[in-house]
Amino acid sequence: MTADEPAQTLAGLGEFAVIDRLVTGRGQPSAVTLGPGDDAAVLSGATVVTTDMLVEGRHFRLDWSTPYQVGRKAIAQNAADIEAMGARTTAFVVAFGAPAETRVDDALALADGLWHEAGALGAGIVGGDLVRAPQWVISVTALGDLDGRQPVRRAGARVGDTVAVVGELGRSAAGYALWDSEIHHFEHLRHRHVVPEPPYGQGRAAAEAGAGAMTDVSDGLLADLGHIAAASGVGIDLTAAGLAADRAAVADAAAAVGADPLAWVLGGGEDHALVATFAGTPPAGWRVIGTVVDGPARVTLDGAAWRGNPGWQSFD
Amino acid sequence: MTADEPAQTLAGLGEFAVIDRLVTGRGQPSAVTLGPGDDAAVLSGATVVTTDMLVEGRHFRLDWSTPYQVGRKAIAQNAADIEAMGARTTAFVVAFGAPAETRVDDALALADGLWHEAGALGAGIVGGDLVRAPQWVISVTALGDLDGRQPVRRAGARVGDTVAVVGELGRSAAGYALWDSEIHHFEHLRHRHVVPEPPYGQGRAAAEAGAGAMTDVSDGLLADLGHIAAASGVGIDLTAAGLAADRAAVADAAAAVGADPLAWVLGGGEDHALVATFAGTPPAGWRVIGTVVDGPARVTLDGAAWRGNPGWQSFD
Numbered sequence: 001m002t003a004d005e006p007a008q009t010l011a012g013l014g015e016f017a018v019i020d021r022l023v024t025g026r027g028q029p030s031a032v033t034l035g036p037g038d039d040a041a042v043l044s045g046a047t048v049v050t051t052d053m054l055v056e057g058r059h060f061r062l063d064w065s066t067p068y069q070v071g072r073k074a075i076a077q078n079a080a081d082i083e084a085m086g087a088r089t090t091a092f093v094v095a096f097g098a099p100a101e102t103r104v105d106d107a108l109a110l111a112d113g114l115w116h117e118a119g120a121l122g123a124g125i126v127g128g129d130l131v132r133a134p135q136w137v138i139s140v141t142a143l144g145d146l147d148g149r150q151p152v153r154r155a156g157a158r159v160g161d162t163v164a165v166v167g168e169l170g171r172s173a174a175g176y177a178l179w180d181s182e183i184h185h186f187e188h189l190r191h192r193h194v195v196p197e198p199p200y201g202q203g204r205a206a207a208e209a210g211a212g213a214m215t216d217v218s219d220g221l222l223a224d225l226g227h228i229a230a231a232s233g234v235g236i237d238l239t240a241a242g243l244a245a246d247r248a249a250v251a252d253a254a255a256a257v258g259a260d261p262l263a264w265v266l267g268g269g270e271d272h273a274l275v276a277t278f279a280g281t282p283p284a285g286w287r288v289i290g291t292v293v294d295g296p297a298r299v300t301l302d303g304a305a306w307r308g309n310p311g312w313q314s315f316d
Numbered sequence: 317m318t319a320d321e322p323a324q325t326l327a328g329l330g331e332f333a334v335i336d337r338l339v340t341g342r343g344q345p346s347a348v349t350l351g352p353g354d355d356a357a358v359l360s361g362a363t364v365v366t367t368d369m370l371v372e373g374r375h376f377r378l379d380w381s382t383p384y385q386v387g388r389k390a391i392a393q394n395a396a397d398i399e400a401m402g403a404r405t406t407a408f409v410v411a412f413g414a415p416a417e418t419r420v421d422d423a424l425a426l427a428d429g430l431w432h433e434a435g436a437l438g439a440g441i442v443g444g445d446l447v448r449a450p451q452w453v454i455s456v457t458a459l460g461d462l463d464g465r466q467p468v469r470r471a472g473a474r475v476g477d478t479v480a481v482v483g484e485l486g487r488s489a490a491g492y493a494l495w496d497s498e499i500h501h502f503e504h505l506r507h508r509h510v511v512p513e514p515p516y517g518q519g520r521a522a523a524e525a526g527a528g529a530m531t532d533v534s535d536g537l538l539a540d541l542g543h544i545a546a547a548s549g550v551g552i553d554l555t556a557a558g559l560a561a562d563r564a565a566v567a568d569a570a571a572a573v574g575a576d577p578l579a580w581v582l583g584g585g586e587d588h589a590l591v592a593t594f595a596g597t598p599p600a601g602w603r604v605i606g607t608v609v610d611g612p613a614r615v616t617l618d619g620a621a622w623r624g625n626p627g628w629q630s631f632d
Contacts, residue, residue, distance in 0.1 A: 058449065084355035
């Protein structure tokens, strides 16, 4: 396309031609027996499945994120759920709704982001759907393989276990506040809000190290650990000392915005760190942040309730 | 809830309480090792995967369809893609986007429709996502098991094969035209537009009978057979005689609307009939509608091109 030509739109190019351009030339891992192009795809060994929907204006803004970044985020947040079961992500299917006047180049950039992030996992995108919608909607289903291991559920925390985390906390919340406040510094944090970086491979490492319970931090550390506490019938006591590094990483941004950095670390979701409980020593790279204690099923900080933002709400 | 209480909304009840009500008390088939409630679900034997997104105002209208019917349709059209590979549907994940003011009762009715249709397949809904969106968006991923069989692809049609169909043709298109014309007769056809009835189990039957190529009729018979013709490098010649029963079934409605009934049979999608090619005799219940002939890759009717509606377009 030269600079003089108008950008092609989805309506102008048409569904099948757009799909061809989205799919052509992409590689697939060996677990994909049959990739895109038929009624369905065929995989070997897919046993774990999760889905998430991202809606423009709700889960991303196209004035904050590029289409490429939206694609990376959509894959990352689904892959984190597969990691949180102790599994290895193998494949994705992606449904994409967009207005007819959407530029084909933007759809291709979205696809590039999806494939980039899937590739970082050694996974493929094996199928999809492309439909007209009033705004962008991206719905991703991720499939994973436990490689014969038992899934690491939320219900397996036992009193006396160590609570540990791998990946970042509070960065996405910091980034959101910076974007929202129109503060153009702290590029790393603003970038992290639009593209989270889950600690790929660490879910499997935790499972192999005997993690009792595990989840990814999508709604906020307190909220997500609350799910583990409720499912396991235990309390969880965090330490401010264990969270000090995460707090320090967002302290300057919090000062710039006028926010409490600890609120971001405890209440901010979307970084998709992994948090798990271990009877023994956590794997390399995991940071100890607390202990599993006798019930009631609640999460405390240094033994006391923490009053603040309890995390993301879907319908607030 | 008494008649005096205002209907609860998704925002009023909150995400997790709504999800509880959507999930509680639903059964799961034995292939589901771990159902909803954790980061991801765990299945045995899932090897086939497909996804479709339905957008309010585009793929359904809430003044034509009840939420229950939308749920049934969303499952049915995905299950048809699994059938079309010759597989057995085992499980679904469903992402649901809706405005905050959506009534919880409507979300529950949608879920009832999803579960009703999944139950008819012996399948479960093993996971999902619930998010806020400006209009209803339902994204379904279906998973299936080939039970050790090879998938039936689009590329396997051979010259001399019989082309046969099972399920209905033209009814959904007829129903759409009736709704659109505000003609309140022909209730069966109007109902079929909002709830298609794919011929569950016939995809597996076709695979066991040695089907060479198969697809479901989602874009229109000519368009979908065109995909088989192109993938297989063959021509397909249909006979008007073979389609006479389907034409007759919508003839009265076509007269009422002032449409060509054959256009609905050849061009109308969304009934999710299955169409396949067989070197031998098709299974019981399949109707012979044509023959695979030497290329070029095109679909003809009694040897001649048919001029009419070529089928559904995603972005028209």
